[in-house]
Amino acid sequence: MVLGTGSDVGKSLLVAGLCRAYARRGLKVAPFKAQNMSNNAAVTVDGGEIGRAQALQARASGLAPVTDMNPVLLKPDTDVTAQVVVQGRVHARLSAADYQRRKPALRPRVVESLDRLSEGRDLVLIEGAGSGAERYLRPQDISNMGLATAADLPAVLLADDSRGGVTAAVLGHHLLWAPAERARVAGVIVNKFRGDPAIFAPAAEDIRQATGWPVLGLLRWSEAARALPAEDSLALDAARAPGRGLVIAVPELPRMANADDLDPLAAEPGVDLRWVRPGHPLPAEAAAVVLPGSKSTRAALDALRTEGWDIDLRAHIRRGGRVVGICAGFQMLGRRVRDPDGIEGPPGETEGLGLLDVETAIGPAKRLSEIAALDAISGTRVSGYEMHMGVTDGAGLRRPWLSLDGRPEGALSPDGRVGGTYLHGIFGSGAFRAQWLRALGGAGSAEDHAARIETMLDRLADGIEADLDLDALLGLAR
Structure with a gap:
């Protein structure tokens, strides 16, 4: 499981890149996200819908998207209500409070989808949702440590260096997790890193001494990631760069x-x-x-x-x-x-x-x-x-x-x-x-957009291969 220190730290694209990298090694890989909140959705081959981020991850894995890859999809229609899609089908329109009350009842269906998706796979890469350590959500959690506990999953924690505050974010998560939850975390990955890795070495040592978690790698800023479909509208700011023509x-x-x-x-x-x-x-x-x-x-x-x-x-x-x-x-x-x-x-x-x-x-x-x-x-x-x-x-x-x-x-x-x-x-x-x-x-290039996405997925995987020890990361899975 890839847990994050917050929303938009790059969990979706890291999972997509890992799916492509391991699939290129010949492994049977599949992506999974228990709960996604996004109005960007994709149609699945089994006639349902899932978040587009999971559809992109499926593509990276060489698979057609299926509903088990994202068993709960929340599609907000106001600040406090959302359409709830369960295993690809519209389940209800609920307020945030009503959904929190009903959420624990969805945990068996989440685990059912994960078990079904895991059959015949060498590796399932699981994306968490938002921050992995929100204590007020913990009793009803089905997508972060709640799922890791229910399904006995090892995890890595992803932090975003472009926002600053990596050390504080990681240490804050360590503080908020119980000892048994901390033990599930095998290490930390720092995303969107720019600059000299040697300068980060003291921070990595601070993290290791305070938490016991090693920093497994620094993922450099990826222009390929900017070209891939975004999970939700949080990424629109990155799409506002002025153009010409x-x-x-x-x-x-x-x-x-x-x-x-x-x-x-x-x-x-x-x-x-x-x-x-x-x-x-x-x-x-x-x-x-x-x-x-x-x-x-x-x-x-x-x-x-x-x-x-x-x-x-x-x-x-x-x-x-x-x-x-x-x-x-x-x-x-x-x-x-x-x-x-x-x-x-x-x-x-x-x-x-x-x-x-x-x-x-x-x-x-x-x-x-x-x-x-x-x-x-x-x-x-x-x-x-x-x-x-x-x-x-x-x-x-x-x-x-x-x-x-x-x-x-x-x-x-x-x-x-x-x-x-x-x-x-x-x-x-x-x-x-x-x-x-x-x-x-105007004039159009007539470029095959699907082929462009494939190229960008390969470039994303290339960067991840260069910055992470994929053999060691695979060894953490079980």
């Missing part, structure tokens, strides 16, 4: 979901992908605005209006700009969104942006499907997945944006400037992306 704007909406839909555009050398924070207008020079997915469509609409982005969008279209909505973004472009049963929040309906002649009703059924098809309209092959609750109807569907193997998908405005689709991952298809960028007056 065709400006594509993306408003940062509440409860954004599957923001990695935009990664292929961000990777284009001729594209300046701009994430627009609240309090800032949509840039007038944008050639296109993309409305991303959201776990709470009506709340996202309210935020758009609060920020005045709805006015910016209409001005953008009058200037000749394009607008694309993906999943919830597609729903927002319609005339209204109804949620009579309160699936995503309080029951009710919200007026949409009225840019497409469609309406959406949110319901309890969730559509999950992988898609790979020929788009007859663009003449390119596209691939991706659907993952949404809600049915969209209206006259606008008679002008589909895509035609996937003869099936109409999405909607297009009469002037062709506004389009919406339920297909996540559409910009990952190189030929489609290049064609879309050309229509905007």
Whole structure:
């Protein structure tokens, strides 16, 4: 198990890199995370959903993603409520307090998934959640030391040098864990390290003397890690580096979901992908605005209006700009969104942006499907997945944006400037992306985004191989 001194210290990518490194050695490897909190999710081959970080780790292992890799997924729709997905299926919408009360009852299903995933494997690499030593969460814990105890797991502790305070973070965890829990920790790995390792040597000795835990290695800062899909929106700050070329704007909406839909555009050398924070207008020079997915469509609409982005969008279209909505973004472009049963929040309906002649009703059924098809309209092959609750109807569907193997998908405005689709991952298809960028007056590389991810996983694994003793690390497993 890889435990962390906090959120976003690099646990997900370390596990992904270790999965690739050990898989390249011929081991049968699988990733596991008991509980993930993220609105970035992936469709599994067994018809469920898991966090996208575990799907990336599965890919690194040479496996198709399955629900046992992430048996509990929390998808927040407000600050205090979330949709709870258990073993790939929607279980309930719960408040944080209700979930804490119910969480211990999920421990047997977590252990069941881990046992099932372990069958026939040489190695299972398990990612913890957030900080591994939050005492107030310990009685209900199913994802950190609670799981390590239940499944008798050895662990390493990962700390983030880029934030500073590594020694204090490690010693604080040692202090908060009971003696039996400390005994499970085989050592410490320091991530995102820059500089001369010799300078860190006194800190490593301080850690060893105070805890008995050796520092197993210093992982250097990895540019490959920055290019891989992020676990959740915590990583958006790293994606805000200014670019050059065709400006594509993306408003940062509440409860954004599957923001990695935009990664292929961000990777284009001729594209300046701009994430627009609240309090800032949509840039007038944008050639296109993309409305991303959201776990709470009506709340996202309210935020758009609060920020005045709805006015910016209409001005953008009058200037000749394009607008694309993906999943919830597609729903927002319609005339209204109804949620009579309160699936995503309080029951009710919200007026949409009225840019497409469609309406959406949110319901309890969730559509999950992988898609790979020929788009007859663009003449390119596209691939991706659907993952949404809600049915969209209206006259606008008679002008589909895509035609996937003869099936109409999405909607297009009469002037062709506004389009919406339920297909996540559409910009990952190189030929489609290049064609879309050309229509905007830009140029696309048509690079295979999937091949790029494979290359970055290999580079990540190369760095880990160089900085850690993988034979010694494997020897800690049992």
